[in-house]
Amino acid sequence: MDHNTRATAFHALHHxxxxxxxxxxxxxxxxxxxxxxxxxxLATSSAAVAWAHGEGDGHHLPVAQLLATVSEITAKLKVPLTVDMEGGYSDDPQTVGDNVAAIVGAGAVGINIEDGRDTPELLCRKIEQARAAAERQGLRLFINARCDVYLKGLVAPELRVEETLRRARLYAEAGADGLFAAGARAPADIAAICAGTKLPVNLLALPGLPLAPELARLGVRRLSAGSGIAEALYARMAELTRGFLQTGDGTAFAAQAMSWSELNGLMH
Known part of the structure; x- marks a missing residue:
């Protein structure tokens, strides 16, 4: 599957x-x-990629390391990959566009890019530059605009739906293909957000969130694991290491483990 075919397939998955x-x-x-x-x-998690390099989440990972990671992943994958770019790794929209061009060159067909605590107008300019950068490479990049109204508590609870939808309109006009309403959990809020925008709505899998079939009924088109899988695995790694350091017993290693041959067979 070539780059453009993967991009088309990834867009279609949202519909x-x-x-x-x-x-x-x-x-x-x-x-x-x-x-x-x-x-x-598949997607990447910005936090999990940063942790894998001994860096913290929050624009600390050097862009060169992100690009190397994306290239290593896409060289092995047979399915589309979308990359979590945090806020684009710059406050300058032109630099964000350059970073997006490099991510596309590394084989990605989609990105997440977030507003965080910055103004929605800044994210709009970043989205415009991201779209232009991808188009110069002939790719219909899927731009998923992450709205942090819920995740970072940017407005009072009773205003969150309204503010999320206001930002969704701005991001759609700037060229976004999807809305990531990360942190939204209440079914009534989720339904209102999905009904209030034409963009496919993405949610983050969090404790207390309805399960996928119910989310689909509410109108959600995409659900992301985020850093949750990595967080759980790091906790398990710490537990196993702690046990080994206490007793030297390797019995626990085999519990719920993939075998050496099974893992080795996947790495091709």
Missing amino acids: ADTILLLANAWDAGSALVMQSLGVPA
């Missing part, structure tokens, strides 16, 4: 009959394990 469940990888190995389970597409 299919079923909700798109996106697992978030952080390197080529984790991506290959996830791909082996039959996923139609």
Whole structure:
């Protein structure tokens, strides 16, 4: 599947009959394990990629390391990849456009880009530059605009739906293809957001969120694991290491583990 075919396929997944469940990888190995389970597409998690390089989330990962990671993943994948770019790794929209061009060159067909605590107008300018950069390379990039109204509590609870939809209109006009209402959990809010925008709505899998079938009924088109899988695995790694350091017993390593041969067979 070539680059443009993957991009077309990724766009179509947001308008299919079923909700798109996106697992978030952080390197080529984790991506290959996830791909082996039959996923139609994959995403990266900015936090998980940063942690894998010993960096913190929040624009700390050097862009060169992100590009290397994306290139390593896309070289192995047979499915579309969308990349979490945080805020584009710059406050300058032109630089964000340059970063997006490099991400597209590394094989990605989609991006997440967030407003955070910055103004929505700044994200609009970043989206415009991202769209222009991708078009110069002949790619219909899927731009998922992450609105942090819920995740960062940017307005009072009773104003969150209204503010999210206001930003959705701005981001759509700037060229966004999707709206990531990260942090929204209440069914009534979710339904109102989905009904109030033409953009496919993406949510973040969090405790207390309705399950995928109910989210689909409410109008959600995409659900992301975010950094949740990586967080759970790091906790398990700490637990296993702690046990080993206490007793030297390797019995726990085999519990709920993939075998050496199974893992090695996936890495091709």
